Amino acid sequence: MKNFRNIIATLSLALLLTGCSFLDGGGGGGSSPLAFLPFVLIFVFFYFLILRPQQKQGKQRKQMLSELKRGDDVITSGGIYGKILNISEDDVVTLEIAKAMSIRISRSAIAGSQPSEEESKGKEEKSKK
Numbered sequence: 001m002k003n004f005r006n007i008i009a010t011l012s013l014a015l016l017l018t019g020c021s022f023l024d025g026g027g028g029g030g031s032s033p034l035a036f037l038p039f040v041l042i043f044v045f046f047y048f049l050i051l052r053p054q055q056k057q058g059k060q061r062k063q064m065l066s067e068l069k070r071g072d073d074v075i076t077s078g079g080i081y082g083k084i085l086n087i088s089e090d091d092v093v094t095l096e097i098a099k100a101m102s103i104r105i106s107r108s109a110i111a112g113s114q115p116s117e118e119e120s121k122g123k124e125e126k127s128k129k
Contacts, residue, residue: 010045065107068093073114076105081114 068074072084074095082095082103091107 064113065110068107068110068113074110075112075114076109077111078109
């Protein structure tokens, strides 16, 4: 909610600075190229604040899902941790969630990959130095 208030305040300020006529009550009937400036500024503002980060996040998620391989530790969107046993061609992933217990899920249900025990030990050793 706080971010929404900040966005509204910033947009109002941008409209005031560009001299938008409907904020100050002016009834100018002429259309000039400057009349579109506030809309262009709002679009640019939303592009860099909302659209571009979402596109970047989508690309990172798509890359992460395409790089999954057997043996990776992952977490599902439902919060289940497991190790990938198999990935079939129709994007069905078999996860081992306990010894001798596995489930089949869709590849798109994987929320993220977890560092393996070896990688996390290496990071701990580096942080100690």
